[in-house]
Structure formats: C-alpha cells, structure tokens
Amino acid sequence: MAPRKKLKTYSEEIGFKKSPRDIGDIAMKALSSSCLVDDKRLATKIMGMKSNDSLETNSSHSVDVKSMKIDEKNAARVLSGAIMEVEFFPTKDTRMVAVGNTYGNVGFWNIDSDEDDDNGIYVYYPHTGCVSGISIHPYSLSKIITSCYDGFVRLLDVEKESFGLAYTSEHPIFSICRPYDNMNSLFIGEEHGSVGSLDIRSSKPNSSWKLHKEKIYTIDFNSQNTKLMATSSKDKTACIWDLRKLDHLNPQPLKLVNHNGAVNLAYFSPSGNLLATTSKDDKIGLMSGANYDVECMINHPNYTSRFISSFRGIWGWDDGFIMVGNTKLKGVDVICAEEKKLTYTMTNRDINAIPCRFDTHPMLPGVLAISTAGGRVYVWDI
Template sequence: MCIIAPKIWGHGRPRGTTKSSNVSSEKKVISETPIGSRRSLRTQGIAPDDVTDPPKKLQNLKSHVIPKESPQDLIAFSMRDASCSSKSDEALVSKILSVRKEFGLKYGDCGKKFRVMASIDFNTMVLVPENVARVVPNSILSVKFFPSADMSIVAVGNKLGDVGFWNVDSEDKDGDGIYTYHLHRAPVSAIIIQPFSLNKIITSCYNGQVRSLDIEKEMFDLVYSSDGHEIVSMSQRLDYVNSLYIGEGPGVVRSWDERSGKTSFSWELHEARINTIDFNSENVNMMVTSSTDRTVCIWDLRKLGKSKPNSLKMITCERAVP
C-alpha cells in the first residue's frame, strides 16, 4: 500500500495579526498536520483479498519488468519475426541457398578452401570506402565470413544480441545488402557457419543460449540453454557437424550433441572462463583453448577422459588471453 503525504503550502498573514502570532500559528498548523506513514494491512484490519488494484502508474512499472528468462527465449521463431527492418530478406536467403546447392562442399574440400585463403597475400589488399558499412548498431563482439569463395557475405554479432548479415556484392535495388535480426537478450559471443552446410548458422550469447538458423526453413531454433552459466566461446569440428564445443562458465568445455540433445563430455580445462576454442583443420583431434587465467593450451581429444585431463602443451602469458 502506498501512502503519499500531502504537500503543505504556506499562506499569507491575516489582517490584524502580528508577524510573531502568524509564525506561531503556522508552526501549529504544521505540527498538527498528519505525516503519511507506511502501515501494514494487518494493523489496519484489512485482509489481503480486500486490497484494491494498485495505481495505474505502478501497474505500468510492473508490466515493464523483464524476467531473467522469458518463455519467448525458449521457443523457435522465424526470420521475419526477428528482423529489425521491414524490408524483405528474400535476396539473402536465395543467395545462400543457390551457392549451397551449386557449390556444396564435401568434407575433403574444407581444408582445400582454407589453404587457398591462407595463400592470399594480405599485404597487397587495400580498404576502399565502398567496402565499409555499419551492419549492426553498437559494438561488434564476433565476426564470421561465410566460408565460400563464391559469395562475399559476413555475419556479425553485437552487444545488444543482434546478428547482422552483409552481402558485400549485393545488387538489390531496394537496399544495401544488410539484414539485421534480434536473436538474443545478451551480447553475441560466437558465430559458427558450417563450410559443408552453408544454410546452417549457429550463434551463442552471454546469457547461456545457443540458437541455430536454418536458411531453408527461415527459422531460428533454440539448440542449447545452460543452467545459469554464461557462454563466452563456441566451436565445431569440421568432421562432425552434430557436435558443439561450448566454453561455459569458469573454465569448462562442454561437448553438446545436437541429435540427442545431451552432453557427450564435459571437461574443466582452465581456472577461469575460456575465451577461444578452435581445432586444427588438418587434425581435428587437436583442440586449442585460451583463457582469462592467462594460459593457452593444446589438447588431444583422444586423451581427454572424465577426470581432469592434462594438456599436450601449455603457454603462460602475462595477461588474460582473448
């Protein structure tokens, strides 16, 4: 129950009274004016069921309170519902699906594509204004290029939970090739685009959720939700598309099987949060992790048991390793 004390306004001195008598009368009025105080329902003899509806102002405040985990966060939603603009994203969907269908990659082609990109002389590259664009508002925390030489599309995630796609070579008459979607309620920590299945884009965020975009279905689905732990990093082996390696909480790597919806393995590899997880493209059993505990470690997945594993190599740095 909210009680608001009324304001007390001073009045002029009545005719025929002296200044001193007026002061005393004002003091008397002030001293006798009741002061609003908070009283419990029990002391007023009111049962809880007899309480009337709260003021509209309080009702509005209550309606704007966002729960820690909204039911909306746990369901799938369409690209159209998540879009931050009114323009159609048909051009983006068509481009990705056409490249995937015509130039679908096999497992053995992944390493070849990466080797071609590694052979580029980046010192000869220059930046021109036409290749600069604001894809999402606020700071970008994660960036991922589509692993295909047949299209120039980049995906980015920002601090607001937005994921944006920029088709650099877009020829759309109605836009600039930029498409933005609001997927998460926390900063986007990682983006995965599978080289052999370009229609599947996976994103993670700091509030412990992982979502998967199926371009063919044009749907964002919830893949994984942690139990109160933040997700800072995420990666995937090139030879196994159904398994995600998630850097969760203080130093834990979790292997999540999408088909079974269960954890395959969970290892405590660092003393603080894991900022990066990556795999050797030539030997997918080799995994590297970097952490806020100032270490970088190389692991052999074949030697990681249920007990606390030992790394093949550890490098200690002076500061936290991103």
Template sequence: MLTSSYDGFIRLMDVREESFNVIYSSDDSIFSLAQQPLNTSVYFGEGEGYFMGWDQRAGKVSCSYKLHDERIDSIDFNTKNTNVMATCSADGTVCLWDLRRINAREPRKLKVHQHDNPVRSAYFSPSGNCLATTSGEYSVRVYNDDNVVEMPALGNDNQLGTWVSNIRAIWGWDDSYLFVGSSIKAYGIVSVPQKTITAIHSPQMNAIPRQFATHPYRHGNLACATGRGQVILWTSE
C-alpha cells in the same frame, strides 16, 4: 551458421528462412564456440572454465568438463590432427588436449603454455604446425613445438573490459602472416618469418578493429569488425 553470446544462448541460422533458432540455452555466459571437423557436435566454453559439447543430432549435452579456472575465451581444432584442440583462458593459460582422452575425473593436458595475463585467443595455423596466442601483454606469441617467438605489436592495450570483444590475432591463408587489431585504429599484418608488423590505416576505420575473418576461397579478402558495429572489407587487389 552458429552463433553464441554472453546471454547464454547458442543459435543456428537458417539461411533460407532468414531466421535464428535457439539450440541451446544456459544461465551462464558462453564465451567461445567451435566445431570439430566432420563432427556433428558443437563445442563451447561456458561459465567459469567449463568445456561443453552439444550433439546436434541427439539434441543434448554430449560432454561437460572443467578444464580451466576461469572463462574459456577460444577453442580451436588442429587441421593436421582434428582430435587435438587448443583452449585459452582468462586464467592465463593455453592448453592443448586430445579430445579422445579427456575425462571428467582427471582431464589430462598434452601441453600448457603459461602467460602473465588473461589469454584472449589461441589459434592453430593453416598447416597445424604453429599456434598463435593473443593476451594482455600487448603482442602476439607464436609457438612451434616448444619454441616460442614474441611478435611485435602496434601499441595495443588489450585490457578492454570484461564485456567487450577483445583483440584477437588470426592467421592468414598460410603460416606466414597474422592479422591483428590495434588501439590506434589500424590493423597490423604480422610477418611471422621476418618478425615484423605493418600498420594498415583507412579513413573508414574510425574505431578499434577487434575481430577478423579471412575469406576461405578468395585469398586476399579480409573482413574486419570494429568496436562501433562496423564491418569493413579489405582486398589485396
């Protein structure tokens, strides 16, 4: 397991040894981290808009590109075409790239989606056909080619501070649903086809749910991390 943090370190967890080893360090903060499928390199957003690659086998930086004017908050690779990636930034843009065609002199974008506020996440759907973004506009957008649909929200205020993990919507196990946190201490299940949202409350959730993860093999099992250090597990059973 790989982790990154604002202190500029990327660490690799050794499960057997129960230890974390530093594989990369920087004076700048690291805001996002991703791995391209079937690739030994780790990609991350560092400092003010830099997209970096670290080759784990060689133990050195494999690429460094200035892709955004401000911090890169998420990096995600398309499951249908793993050379295509999405980056989002505090500069208010979501950009699609072909990793094979990026160069330092003139990084060419495949597509740009403009938002009025900083964008906190941009994730491809399981099929790779859609892209969901979360920004300071208090709702989620879903892009399908050039079509965009604004999804409903639960009254979020996503301007939660620079040094706090912001609310991000993630996909469920198919392209039908998204999970997103809310400032009302509940999480929302967004139905993409119906364009509706359902609030899920729990007495155990006494803080804002910010980060979510779906179980890769057990459909219906969802983990949620709150702003007070809680991890809550949900099941559809």
C-alpha cells in the same frame, strides 16, 4: 582532400531491440530489424550458395598484404554497438559476412549486393545479451549457430526461416566451435572453465570437461587433425588438448602456454603446424615444433578499453603472418611468423575507429573483414 564516402548502413529502425527469452523456434520475420526487410531474399541467397567440395585449407596460398585495399563498396555499418564476432560464409561464390554485437543482434551483409538490395544488410535480434560466437560450417551453410552470454545457443535454419534453440545453459557461454570434419558436433566454452560437446540434432551434451580455472574465450580445432583442440582462457593460459586423452577427473594438456594476462585467443595456423595466442599482457605467443614445444613471445600492444572488443590476432592464408589491430594508427598490424616481429601496418583513411575483430575469407585468399566498436565492417581485397 576528397570527402569520405557515405557508408552503407542497416535500417535505423532497429534501435536496441532485444530478443524474447523463448525456448521455442522463432520466425526470422519476428526477429527482424524492420518490416521492410525481405527475409526471403536473404534465405534464397544463402540457400543458393555452393558448399565446398572439400575441407582443404588455403595453407599454400601466400598473399602480398601490401597489395590489399578497401574499395568504397567494401565498407558498411552493419550493426549498432561494438561488434564481437565476424565470420565469412565459407564459399567461393559469395562474399558475405555474419556479425554479432554486444546487444544480441546478428547482422548479415552481402558485400557484393546491388544497390536496390537493401544494401545487402539484414539484421536480427535472436539474443538478449552479448553475442559470443558465430559458426558457419562449410558443409552446412544454411544452418548458422550463434551463442550468447545469456546462456543460449541459437540455430538459424535458413530453409525453415526460423531461429531454433540448440542448447541452453545456466551459465554464460563465451565461445563455440565446430570441428572441420563434423558439422553436427558443437563445442561450447562456458564461464567456469568448462568445455562441453553436444550433437546439435539432439541439443543434449555428450561430454563436459573442466579444462581451465576461469572462462574460456576461444576454442579452435587443428585443420589437419581435428582431435587436437586449442583453448584460451581468462586464467592466463592457453592449452592444446588431445580429445582422445581427455578424462573427467584430471585432464592434462599436450601443451600449456602461460601468459601474464588473460589470453583472448589461441588459434592454429592454416597448416596446423603453429599456434598463435593473443594476451592482455601485450604479447603475441607463437608455438612451433613437432610438439609445439618451441615457444616465442612477441611484444605487441594488445590493450583495449572496456568499450572496445579485445584484440584477437588471426592467421593469414598461410603460416607466414598473423594480423592484429593497431590502436594508434587504427589499422592492421602484420606480424611475420618467421621473423617473429611486426613487419607492416595496413591502414586506410576511411577507417575512423580501432579495428578489433577480424576474419579471413577461407576460400578467397586476400579477402579480409575487419570490424569496429561502432558496428562498422570493412573488407580488404587484392
């Protein structure tokens, strides 16, 4: 058997550095993992990315997952510790991901970088605790928002080469999301089941709603109707809300999904016609129909230990399938939405840990990033 290839890796100097709890702007260089890293190189790369001409999704792109593979250059150890968030830059001309871990570090990996380009890995430590969200908007690629359990929301302005403070809360922040049609609007999920909205240009909340009884793990917007918002919560429910009908006293969801365990995720499909949920009760929920009133629960082992990020099933590049981690095979389970069952498991001999958090490239069908508790990222491609 051929030996495994050595992974690309970040500078070992990072250790477990922590960010200063500073409410002002902090230069990228001051939060860099190593004095040897050229921050301007990363800034120039991001500033040169082309924004999308439209926000159309790839809902018509069907991908044969059996043809996807991992090339040796498509694997890297980007961070130390468990990766909590992984996000592709939504642009056609570059394959780059941003990742966040349990120590407050944020890493960037330019997958197609040259060998002399520091392996294309850049690591910063803008937070003091677990990174809970990364938002890269297709109309604003150079302004990257990250959130943390420390109650801080940071705005990395690549043009200014600094991390600013977009928002701060007395409570932990567990999720963030920006609607597809508004790059300046940010929605924040907090500890006690509240969702707040703010304009990142002013850093002041516009509205806040009590939507769940416990912490909100994910927020997602329907790509075809951004007035529809889905939330998932530790209170064992997922909900669909119409933002036009929310009130401060007693908001009622358009759809309520009940599970027997915490709901780690609720995501709309690329077309917006379906909703998928992932719960600790070992179920993948699938909602369909005109009003999402057709409900199906698919058995799937979703349990992970405290040292591994919780499973979150994500949609592929159309409404055909959902992808979620496999604990036994250390692979990616593919669940067919039409057949409502597991139909295939993607595996690779070089993956030596359970893949937990995934992201599909929104502009390149067939490109999938998976991450592990060891700080590794693997990219499948066709």
